[in-house]
Amino acid sequence: MSSAPAPRVRFCPAPSGWLHVGSVRAALYNHLHARRHGGTFVFRIEDTDASRATEESMRSMMEAMAWIGLAHDEGPELAGDGFVTRGEYGPYRQSERTALYGAVARRLEAAGATYRDHRTAEELEAWREAQRAGQGEGPPVVKASRFEHTPEELERFAAEGRPASLRLRTPESGTVAVDDLVRGEVRWDWAQISDPVIARSDGSATYPLANSVDDLAQGITLICRGEDLLSVTPRQVLLHELLTADDGEGSTILDAALAEVGLPARDPSWTRPQAFAHLPMVVGMDRKKLSKRHGSVSIQEFARQGFLPETLRNYLALLGWAPKDGRERLDDDELVAEFELAAVGRSAAAFDVDKLTAFNGERIRDLDPDELAERLVPFLDGTYGDEALVDTPPSEQQVAVLRGLVPLVQERMQRLDEVQRYAPAFLREAVDFEADSVTKVFGKAGSVEAIEAAGRVLANVDFDVEAIESALRGLPEELGIGFGKVAQPIRVAVTGSSVSPPLFESIELLGRQRTLARLEAALPVARDARGER
Incomplete structure (x- = not known):
């Protein structure tokens, strides 16, 4: 078999x-x-x-x-x-295949499969209005072929040089059916199918013709597309039949047209599309x-x-x-x-954006940290952001910062662009203080004292997470305030925001020099927020 x-x-x-x-x-x-x-x-x-x-x-x-x-x-x-x-x-x-569509259209017309429509847009709309008005309670009558021009009209229009579109002559009666992998058998009544324009008055091909020609010429076996194109299907089935039928000279309309314009011949094993799937x-x-x-x-x-x-x-x-x-x-x-x-x-x-976002967060958390660091670069080099925080490509120092930042934010991120919220504090030399954070955090009692004390203790410890945490956790007892009132002013001072990656790890990543410089720069801002001079 x-x-x-x-x-x-x-x-x-x-x-x-x-x-x-x-x-x-x-x-x-x-x-x-x-x-x-x-x-x-x-x-x-x-x-x-x-x-x-x-x-x-x-x-x-x-x-x-x-x-x-x-x-x-x-x-x-x-x-x-x-x-x-x-x-x-x-x-x-398709813009490079116009000669093929023209050759096919000429052959279809010569075979009597099409007819010319010289009506202007206004005349066509008037005909449609009259058609709708005359339908009453009966089924819609949509056959454009029932309103073909008379021979006298065709002669007069040709003499006037009046442009014409080319319409496909669809059957007056009977049915057409396709095997749809999603919907099962779908059947249409030809009496309810209008005659489509397959070539505009300027000679350019429309979707039904160009799409059908290319599907056949390129050997497409299955047409899978959106359900909005389901109504086009019966006309394309008819075109598939017309274009691949024996023309009496040992060829087909399509094969003869391909040879005429010098495009590749179809594979001899190819037939018409065998199935559809309308999604x-x-x-x-x-x-x-x-x-x-x-x-x-x-x-x-x-x-x-x-x-x-x-x-x-x-x-x-x-x-x-x-x-x-x-x-x-x-x-x-x-x-x-x-x-x-x-x-x-x-x-x-x-389409549930919230569910997609949750899926994305799961996959971000599963990424190798080094791979995640690489994927974050387009959101920091100006590709997907207004400000370029790293070079293209990033310097060795910038890569090291990114790799150090990833473990601090990977569990928090749902989308890669969220790195733009965290990264500036680590990639800029100085920080911009968020106005709300200054008001809500620096404006509270104890903020200035916490910043001053942090600068003092961090200047003399080993600069690793354990030593940093031990030094800062000793400040609440010294200052007589809770740790939250100590940590938040320090967080805003070194990152510019009251929301940041874990504080001790952030300080370690910043390094002693930048941390102390930022604490010092934050003091006048905190004093001003407290109303001090």
Whole structure:
């Protein structure tokens, strides 16, 4: 018995904005399916809509895919300020395949599979209004083909040079069905399917044509995407049939068009896509469409906020799917081994930022300290922050400080960007005092005395945690106040804030010289807060 051929799947975003978590979840599922079954993951850029596509967005999407770790087998890749292509069946940018779409469209028209629509936008809207008004209580009538131009109109419009779009002629009756791995069999009535525009009046291809041509030309076997594209499916099934049917000359419309424009021929073993998988929407915890009001929605924002890519991969995989044993913590190898599209549910998946954050904290705590120190660098060198606290790359001294800081903050951190709260005190020569901390801590009785006493005892002890703790814990008895009233002024003096990593360890990391200098610099600030001169 021969085994099933390895799948070829694709992720094909339109570069008109940032990469949304719902889109990346679809990319992840395609990636996992390909890896699980020894297949190929194709990355394609669908930039036929020149009014929306931008180079900046394309680069941003590719950077996001690289950050989250979804490496593709075929498609464009970043290379310095430009792009290179990996794979034999490119180009993988639709803007570089326009000649192919034009050749296919001409052949479809010659075969009688399309018709010209010369209506202006205003005329088309008027027709739609009249159509809606005449529907009454009956089923909607949406067949554009029932309103084709007469031969006389076509002749007149051609003489006038009036532009025309090209519409696909869909069947008047009957049904079309697909095997959907998520939804089971899905069936449509052709009478309710409108005739889509497959080429605009300027000749550019629309999504149904370009997407269908490329899926066939690049041998895609499974189309896995969001459920918002489910309604496009019957038209694409029809195009798949038309483009791969025998044209009577020993070829097909698609193969002849590929040969005409000089693009790679299809592998002889490739057929039409054999299955679909339409994924449920990703919504907020309020069950409404995910948007910025729910927090981060773009992958770049998750990177800036300090989420680990492996955390996000793991969490996105669970938005609609779960392994049989119900585990929530899986590494990449386990995701590949366990994932099955047939196990994806049909219900919308709720994105819980709090749960994601908790997952992220768990993974941060499990990181090797040296690895965590490396991962913190982008949040300190200006990559993900306004201020650069370390060099690019960090100096040996800065690396030593980071490695010393990690044990003090690793258990406290939920996100990597939280290091920006702690690190300045250790990477700057001097500190900026938080106004609230000055008022609430320095303004209390005993603050000046605690700072003075700390400077005195720390000047003459071995500078390790045990000696520092022993010296400072002796001050409450000397000053006649509780340890909290001693520790907090010292904490603000050396770190600038009333919230910091453990005090004794922080002082050891700062070192004697900086600690004593900061205590001395804090004294006039504390006296001023107390109203002393």
